[in-house]
Amino acid sequence: MNFQTSAMAAGNSGLTRPPLKVPVTHQHIFTILQTLIAEGRVPRSDRPLRILDIGCGDGRLINSLQSLFTRHMPELQVEICGFDIGEHGFKDSSQLSGTLELLTENHPGIDWSNRVRLISDGDPWGYEAGSFDLAVSNQVIEHVEDLQHFLVNLRETLAPGGQSVHVFPLSQCMQEAHCLVPFSHWIKDYNYRVAWIALLSRLGIGRYRVDRKLLGHDTVARHAEETAKFIECWTTYRSFGEIARMAGNLSMATSYHFTKNLLPTKLRQMMGRKPARKYRRWTPFGIEWLSYLFVRSMTSATLVISPLRYDIGERIAKEKAYRAHREQHEAMREAAE
Ligand SMILES: C[S@@+](CC[C@H](N)C(=O)[O-])C[C@H]1O[C@@H](n2cnc3c(N)ncnc32)[C@H](O)[C@@H]1O
Known part of the structure; x- marks a missing residue:
């Protein structure tokens, strides 16, 4: 079964059972992954779909994603890995063992010690180029000091056509996400x-x-x-513009499209309703933009960042061929006159 059909099966497999209880941001990220898969935007290959959780902390997002994929897309082989920065989330080795324990207890039969690792801040992530189809991060980017390093590694790590999904507060968010004192991160003095x-x-x-x-x-x-x-x-808040500019300089596309979907997903969860199987992609532009403005001021934004490939050589060759063709055509016309 290919990715798209298994995404369709996703809906049916969860119909009769109550939804899994996972934090709303985890459900939101999973629904985005389902959407990208169903739309055929994720690279397809014979190997399992490889997903990287950047800044995986205590492994709870990996745990949720593994459960959600098993429940909703059982036909799809997924391999979820993660890493964190030793200096931040993990003050001592017991935290890594805690992560491994959590994952092994909930998902036995997988060698998690091969999947979760610690690196030092500023080190290359250390994965083979193009080894992940998808990457995710939850509440991480506002802690990343060197975003250029982060984006360079992200671009390197994703397979051609790969996508990454990041949920985190932008600088415009009124509420400081950690101390919950509004505007405290806006005050520079x-x-x-x-x-x-x-x-x-x-x-x-x-x-x-x-x-x-x-x-x-x-x-x-x-x-x-x-x-x-x-x-x-421990925080470096940035605007969408800053991030999109930096990513653009590295030939990566940035979209805030799914930002609007976080609050409805939260609402559904609060009302005990089943989560959406797939997010709707194109709402009328103005509404989409307004809802983005609203949500980013209230809570976390969601950015999809994906490396782009543009063959400039092919474009130049086409332009040259076209010009040569026209010149030849004009020369023939002049000769005929
Ligand atoms: C608020 S915690 C979120 C942890 C986890 N993603 C979760 O949702 O529970 C932020 C995490 O970002 C990690 N982090 C900070 N800077 C990072 C970087 N440059 N690269 C990767 N992870 C980073 C921290 O170590 C920390 O574990």
């Missing part, structure tokens, strides 16, 4: 940022109550200082 977080924390807005227990932030002042430091040191 450090002292004002601390003061703003302290003010809103006193008003009960943000994560102070949670972080008091979780991280031992015993006073509002300490919470504000630590949170401001986190934003300064």
Whole structure:
């Protein structure tokens, strides 16, 4: 069965059973992958479909995707791999073993130690060129300091025609995604940022109550200082334009098309409804753009980034041949006159 027909079968296989309980961003990413597969936008080959989770953290997205593919596209052979940056998500080796344990417990029979790895920030990702058909990342890009390095590796790692899906907050998002204090990442002056977080924390807005227990932030002042430091040191928010420009310079296309689908998917989940089997691709341009503007201000955006191939030699050869043909034609006409 090819990718498209198995995407169609996807709907039927899940009809009678209740939907798997996975976080909404995981479901959203899976529905996008289903959509891309059903539309024939994913490279086809005899080998299993290879998917890379970039910045896989504790492996929960890999876990969800493996379950969702098994449930909804059982005919499709998939091989899901992931890596993370040692310095960020994994402070000690026990976190990697935790990831392996989670995956092995839920999906026995797969050698996850061959599939999940740690590298150092700034190192090449280390996969063979073109070895993945799809790549995904969830809440990662806003933590990536060197986006150029990230994109160069992404382009190298994806097979020709490969696609990547990234869910993360853009700089326009009003809510700072980690401390949940609105606008705190927009304030560039450090002292004002601390003061703003302290003010809103006193008003009960943000994560102070949670972080008091979780991280031992015993006073509002300490919470504000630590949170401001986190934003300064561990986040780099960018706009769609910045990312698209950088990707464009590396001959990669960037689209925010699926951004609009995250909130409806969340709504369906809250109402206990089955997730969509496939997202609709072209809504009228204006509506699509307006919904993108709305969603990116409220929550994470979704970008699809894909390497492009354009044969400039072929274009030049065609142009030359056309000009030569015209010149020949004109010369013949002049000779005839
Ligand atoms: C908020 S966590 C998200 C983890 C996971 N994707 C999830 O959804 O649970 C952000 C992750 O991005 C990783 N990260 C940061 N910079 C990265 C980079 N340049 N390349 C790959 N991963 C990176 C961090 O190590 C961290 O695990």
